[in-house]
Amino acid sequence: MQTFLSRCMWALSLLALQVLVFSHLHLWGVAVPLVFVYLLLMFPKDTARWQVIAWGFVMGLAVDVFSNTPGVAAGAMTLTGLMQPVLLGLMLPKDTVEAVTPSFRLMGTWTYIRYALLLVLFHHIAFFSLEFFSFFHWEYWLTELWGSWLLSVLVIVVLECLRGSK
Amino acid sequence: MFTFFENLSKYGYWFVFICLEAISLWLLVRFNDYQGSVYLTSANVVAGRVMEWETGVISYLTLGDRNRELTRRNAMLEQRVSMLQRLLEEARHDSTYAERRQAGLLEEYELIDARVVSNSVRLKDNYLTINKGEADGVRPEMGVVCGTGLVGIVYQTSAHYALVMPVLNAKSSISCRLRKSGYFGYLSWDGGSPLYAYLDDIPRHARFKVGDAVETSGHSAVFPAGIFVGVVDHIYNSDDGMAYRLKIHLGTDFSRLDNVCVIATPNYEEIRKLEERIENNKISGR
Structure with missing residues (x-):
């Protein structure tokens, strides 16, 4: 069980990682890993849904404040918070016991990676669409989405390995 | 009445979602x-x-990089100064007014x-x-x-x-x-x-x-x-x-x-x- 306090610690660490390290990585001019979505991946099954949504909003808003993009990360994270329990429900077998925290050990490596790929993709589509809002460079949007998606999932899998080995 | 409250606790997250999403979009637009x-x-x-x-x-x-850049720029500017000085000397007559005006402008x-x-x-x-x-x-x-x-x-x-x-x-x-x-x-x-x-x-x-x-x-x-x-x-x-x-x-x-x-x-x-x-x-x- 994750307590409120440890979740706060995760949120702060992810915020620092994102703002101080990953926002500066702009690989090949297109790919920026957005790792703060990892916070939402960690919510156990059967968490009250409003909690997931609210955490998403707060995390997104914090990232927005540091990167001068008011509303972009907050909007995308709120939407992802709505989506996470649905996706997790689809990925876990029907007879799963309650309050399972998604992880390699409990879901199996491949299922977890699939879950991460899908949820991160959903978040990135929302994020980059909001970011480009009123003007659209199709190819740029797509390349940035692709690059960032794969990179984010890679970083998240590494983080998950670190968390699991503790 | 009971079903109303039951529904509220069941679907209340939609309310939370819509509120927070609206705030986000408002921030984005405004x-x-x-x-x-x-x-x-x-x-x-x-x-x-x-x-x-x-x-x-x-x-x-990144100090090293900056230093190199500044040195390069310094050299370029020095060269430019000497070139301009030469030009200025050539056009010495009637330049006092222009000089004074330029200095006044930047002041x-x-x-x-x-x-x-x-x-x-x-x-x-x-x-x-x-x-x-x-x-x-x-x-x-x-x-x-x-x-x-x-x-x-x-x-x-x-x-x-x-x-x-x-x-x-x-x-x-x-x-x-x-x-x-x-x-x-x-x-x-x-x-x-x-x-x-x-x-x-x-x-x-x-x-x-x-x-x-x-x-x-x-x-x-x-x-x-x-x-x-x-x-x-x-x-x-x-x-x-x-x-x-x-x-x-x-x-x-x-x-x-x-x-x-x-x-x-x-x-x-x-x-x-x-x-x-x-x-x-x-x-x-x-």
């Missing part, structure tokens, strides 16, 4: 005309401190040194945060320049930080002219590469070529005339075919911006009042 929103950017004290500390660490790591402007504490170049509307604010005399709508030319215009200020709208912002529009011929147009940017911007509304009869220098026109109180912007990289026709649209290779590399100067005009209030009066006269004259 950010640009809501003044108080400066606290939701890295110009607020907490984010500003963190970013400033980080920039300090990073700029320490009016006070320069405030600042450092960039956060910056982005990959969005559509980029902003950068500098570590000087109202306490240091920085006010909205002051011009910002750096060693290699134009940077942008101060957009919002807090006590110790300011948010700058650089050329790399789709909302930015700065009056610029061709250095040789004096024809002017508006510099804008529409996303994509941070190295290029566009100069619109250059008339059809203007003569120029690729490689010509572009500078600020001085048609507003924000920038003095003659600040270097970039060079013409490509010439296009405007959409309606009535004017030229020039692709400008910007002199400033925004992705490695560090030290900048804010141009503080002491006569700024006066100029603005005058402009306001003209505006009012226009309205009442109608």
Whole structure:
């Protein structure tokens, strides 16, 4: 069980990682890993849904404040918070016991990676669409989405390995 | 009644979702005309401190690069000074008036040194945060320049930080002219590469070529005339075919911006009042 306090610690660490390290990585001019979505991946099954949504909003808003993009990360994270329990429900077998925290050990490596790929993709589509809002460079949007998606999932899998080995 | 409460606890998250999503979208849309929103950017004290500390660490790591760049630029400027000195001596007669005028022009402007504490170049509307604010005399709508030319215009200020709208912002529009011929147009940017911007509304009869220098026109109180912007990289026709649209290779590399100067005009209030009066006269004259 994750307590409120440890979740706060995760949120702060992810915020620092994102703002101080990953926002500066702009690989090949297109790919920026957005790792703060990892916070939402960690919510156990059967968490009250409003909690997931609210955490998403707060995390997104914090990232927005540091990167001068008011509303972009907050909007995308709120939407992802709505989506996470649905996706997790689809990925876990029907007879799963309650309050399972998604992880390699409990879901199996491949299922977890699939879950991460899908949820991160959903978040990135929302994020980059909001970011480009009123003007659209199709190819740029797509390349940035692709690059960032794969990179984010890679970083998240590494983080998950670190968390699991503790 | 019971089913109502049951439904509320079951579907209440939709209510939470809709509220928070609405707030996000409101922030997204209203950010640009809501003044108080400066606290939701890295110009607020907490984010500003963190970013400033980080920039300090990073700029320490890139000192070698900076040194090389400065040395190169120094050599270039020295060469230029000696060349100009020679030219000046050649044209010694009748230059005293021009010299005095030039010196007088620059005296009016006070320069405030600042450092960039956060910056982005990959969005559509980029902003950068500098570590000087109202306490240091920085006010909205002051011009910002750096060693290699134009940077942008101060957009919002807090006590110790300011948010700058650089050329790399789709909302930015700065009056610029061709250095040789004096024809002017508006510099804008529409996303994509941070190295290029566009100069619109250059008339059809203007003569120029690729490689010509572009500078600020001085048609507003924000920038003095003659600040270097970039060079013409490509010439296009405007959409309606009535004017030229020039692709400008910007002199400033925004992705490695560090030290900048804010141009503080002491006569700024006066100029603005005058402009306001003209505006009012226009309205009442109608």
